[in-house]
Amino acid sequence: MTLDSKIPDAPLQDMWRDHKFNMKLVNPNNKRKxxxxxxxxxxAGASAAATLGELGYRVKVFTFHDSPRRAHSIAAQGGINAAKDYHGEGDSVWRLFYDTVKGGDYRSREANVYRLAEVSNNIIDQCVAQGVPFAREYGGFLDNRSFGGAQVRRTFYARGQTGQQLLLGAYQALARQVAAGTVELITQSEMLELVVVDGKASGIVVRDLVTGEITSHSAHAVVLGTGGYANAFYLSTNAMASNVTAAWRAHxxxxxxxxxxFTQIHPTAIPSSDEFQSKLTLMSESLRNDGRIWVPNDPDETRAAADIPEADRDYFLERKYPAFGNLVPRDVASRNAKEVVDAGKGVGPLKNGVYLDFADAISRVGKQAVDDKYDNLFEMYERITGEDPFTSPMRIYPAPHYTMGGLWVDYHLQTTIPGLFAIGEANFSDHGANRLGASALMQGLADGYFVLPYTIGDYLAPMLGQSKVDTSASEFAMAEQAVREQTDKFLKTNGTRSVDWYHRELGKIMWDHCGMARNRAGLExxxxxxxxxxxxxxxxxRVPGSGSSLNSSLEKAGRVADFFELSELMCRDALMREESCGGHFREESQTEEGEALRDDDNFAFVGAWQWQGLGTDPALHKEQLTFDNVALSQRSYK
Amino acid sequence: MNLTLRVWRQAGPDAPGRFETYQATDVSEDASFLEMLDHVNESLIESGEEPIEFAHDCREGICGTCGLMINGQAHGPERATATCQLHMRKFADGDEIVIEPWRAAGFPIIKDLVVDRSAFDRIVEAGGYISVDTGSAPDGNLIPVPKEVADTSMDAAACIACGACVAACPNGAAQLFTSAKMQHLSVLPQGQPERYERAVAMVDTMEEFFGSCTNMGECEAACPKGISIDFIAMMNKDYRKGLMKTRRSA
Incomplete structure (x- = not known):
């Protein structure tokens, strides 16, 4: 099967507008059918569900959480980008598009990224109207800050809780549709199978996490907004339950x-403190606006940070990248931190971090101003580490945070299975090989509010008059059976080690060989x-307990089984891509200065893998990327 | 450090519950409270027992999934801290710790330490939103919001819906949650058109599930986000006004 990205044949600036006109529509009275x-x-999922409900479609939305508002988008701290140019700095849709393509190290699709930049402004308007309490200046207008990879202030924020506030906005819009009866909300239910009938996505099988009941649900189309897979590394900034299961079973x-x-290792997480740590906590990238990153020059330095004189410090990002300084993109910041820690210059009891120092900002604007700007972040740091970041610098180290890869989708956000759509972090389309800060929230909401609601209509319109596949179809019974068998097998295995033990071991392999730096020997x-x-x-x-009540070990077993299969594919993909780009750093492919060296002649493509069965090598399909609007060049942030 | 835990175990919603005693050994001071429970669960699984079920997810104090009564206090002894952000350095070697689920009629127990908080979603569905369809919004800067107003709104919007306010309340009342959800919107210019209908609808729905407020103030003390009971006063004012404003002639 050849990959058809369905990119419209039109100039970038007109493409989405023209395409919206060209796509088929479902008339308002027919949407309820x-x-x-x-x-x-x-x-992504909540905004899509709310919007499709408003349009009049009948929507069933599933979450494994006890409430839609628990989804991990809630933990995003820093902000959301938009090309408003409220500060007259020369920002524009084109510049946001350009920065995002460049930031992704030329491995994303120009058409999708342009559309993302184009709808970014609508997102801000929509969220303001919903009552999202964005930060304001004293005149009452919206405030902005700058983020990595950009030289303009275009990031909107709500203290250090932007993801929370945007998600609450989408959740509230969703709640309104639940009350209106257009959306049926089903909580504490986990999708464990996708059901495909006659080549089309026709429904899903879910397990009720409280009762263990396994049920089938059918529909005219299925949309996955199920997030990323950074928990393949076990230790990541993702929530404990974040998983790849829905996407993987669709795969x-x-x-x-x-x-x-293409995984993102975020530069500013709190370093781990011991073996039993269950997750890593992120400190927002926005802190790099005011924080200066440094390590001592001497690997054997024993003095406290504040006692180390300027002459004995290495502000390595400012030294190497004078133009962007501490605001280089995430991949660059992470690799440089790894380099100094590997050189033995790490700080903290385990020498596994670098300093993020606010002393200059505090002396410039005062402690109160810094505290106001970052609100809960300083407090959160102190709570976790027991150290006060106002008196001694924070210690940070990179951690798996976000995954740019995901289900392959075309311009309509449709996967290679007709009727199956993937939105938000679950798809792959907009961030290339590295995501810029404050663009994950932008993409999730762009897909859910402003892209999918149009493109899904084009798929549905020709199906008018067709009823959905009935759940009595044999495909549903087979899918239910597969779920039951897997559940029973886990409960019967009765081995000696917990699911978490295996997850931790898998994570170690992935971090060591498929983490911030990769090479052939390690990947093999x-x-x-x-x-x-x-x-x-x-x-x-060993999975204790039964399948007919709340059983978190059983839930985790299914998710870890999928992480095992995915991890293999991640390594295979990393091995295939013999170039460095963005967050993917192959040690064999670097410049003399140690920067990522792309190979555009051979690797300017999307690598899309087709499942061929367990134990059989997956097939690689290539979608060639063309750059007609942004010239391919070596990224430079110096 | 070594600790003795007395943990509430309950097989299901209708099963009788009881306290079980467990030893948590070799716990790191840097471990979080939930990591300490992970540690206990790993040893329970090793010995073939069912692990203790507890709700948790982000472990950053923002998703609101976790919540335990620790020695009778919602989220434990540290002020303005969710259970997942509580660290073992706040306890002493040899301590006995009593761990219970949220105790409130509005939150029925599902299993062990996990409770059903879906009533919170019902309150939001009753009116905790601004009715604006996607695509119909004007430019963001056409609605100036004074900084103090945006800050007050954000103070309320910081609520993580964990339910500690209800669990801490002697009456099992949900006024702090409901008022935070309501005032987040009702202090903003965007929230004015539906302000009073929202107040009446949310309060009336809240009353279907939860007890009544008698101004004990336990909720604010237990809130991991330090949300002020001033919002309850604001809600009560809106509600009274709303009852008059939304009165339709028969």
Missing amino acids: FEIIIVGTGL RKGAYFANPC KALSEIPALREEFHTNV
Whole structure:
């Protein structure tokens, strides 16, 4: 099957507007004749469900959380980009588009990124109207700050809780539709199978996490807004339950998985303190506006940070990248932190971090102003580490945070399975090989509010008059059976080790060999270790309890099983891509100065993998990327 | 450090519950409270027992999923801190810790330490939103919001819907949650058109599930986000006004 990205044939600036006109419409009275299933209630899922409900479609939305508002979008701290240019700095849709393509190291699709930049302004307007309490200046107008990879202030924010406030906006819009009866909300239910009938996505099978009941649901189309897969690394900034299961099970049913090795290791998380740590906590990138990153010159430095004189400090980002300084993109900041820590200059008891120092900002604008600007972040740092960041610098280190890869989608956000759409972090389309700060929230809401609601109509319109597939179809019974069998098998294995133990071991392999720096030998090693560990997991895991009540071990077992299969694909993809780009750094491909070196002649493509069965190598399909509007060049932030 | 835990175990919504005693050994001071429970659960699984079910997710104090009564206090001894952000350095070696689920009629127990908080969603569905369809919004800067007003709104909007306010309240009342959700919108210019209908609808729905407020103030003390009971006063004013304004002639 050749990949058809369905990019309209039109100049970039007119493309989306023209395409909206060219797409088929479903008239308002006919919308109620279509049913749509949405899985996930983060920014993408909740905004899509609310908007489709407003339009009049009948929507069923599923979440494994106890409330839509728990989705992990809620934890995004820093902000959301838009090309408003409220400060007269020369920002524009074109500049946001340009920065995002460049920031993604030329591995994203120009058409999708341009559309993202174009609708960014609508998102801000929509969120303001919903009552999102964005930060304001004293005149009452919207405030902005700057973020990595940009030289303009275009990031809108709500203290250090922007994701929370945007998600609450979408959640409230969703709640309004639930009350109106257009959306049926089903909580604490996890999608465990996609059902494909006659080649089209026709429904899903879910397990009720409280009662264990397994049920089928059918619809005219299925939308996955199920987030990213950074928890493949076990330790990440993702929430404990964030997982790849819905996307992976769709992959196993025929949806191609694109660029799985494009993972983002965020530069500013709190370093881990011991072996039993369950997750890493992010400190917003916005802190790099005022914080200066440094390490001592001497690896054997023993003095407290404040006692180390300027001459004995290395502000390595400011030194190497004078133009962007501490605001270089995330991949660059992370790799440089790894470099100094690997050189033995790390700080903290385990020497596993670098300093993020606010002393200059505090002496410039005062402690109160800094505290106001970052609100809960300083307090959160102190609570976790027991150290006061106003008197000694924060210690930070990179951590897996976001995954640019995901289900392959075309310009309509449709996967390779007709009728199956993927939105938000679950798809791959907009961030290339590296995501810029404050653009994940932008993309999630762009997909959910302003893209999918149009493109899904083009799929549905020709189906007018057709009823959805009935759940009595044999495909549903088979999918339910597969879910039951997997559940029973986990409960019966009765091995010796917990699910978490296997997840931790998998995470170590992934971090060591498929983390911030990758090489052939390491990836090949991982590719031999992962299947062996996976085998052991399936024969020696212990899942206590029953399948007919709340059982978190059982839930985790299914998710970790999928992480095993995905991790193998991540390594395979990283091995295939013999170039460095964005967050994917192959040690074999670097400049003399140690920067990522792309190979545009051979790797300017999207790598989309097709599942061929467990134990059989997946097939690689390439979507060639063309850059007609942004000239391919080596990124420079110096 | 080593600790003795007395933990509420309950197999299901209708099953009888009881306290069980567990030893938590070799716990790091830097571990979070939930990591300490993870540690206990790993050893329970090793010995073939069912682990203790507790709700949790982000472990950054923002998703609002976690929440335990720790020694009788919602979210434990540290002020303005969710359970997941409570660290073991706040306890001493040898301590006995009593761990219970949220105790409130409005939050029925699902299993062990996990409760059903879906009533909160019902309150929001009753009117905790601004009715604006996607695509119909004017430019963001056409609605100036004074900084103090935006700050007050944000103070209320910081609510994470964990339910500690209800659990801490002797009456099992949900006024702090409801007022935070309401005043977040009702102090903003965008929230004015529906302000009074919203107040009446949300309060009336709240009353279907939860107890009544008698101004004890326990909720504010337990709130991990430090949300002020001033919002309750503001809600009560809006509600009274709303009852008059929304009165339709028969």
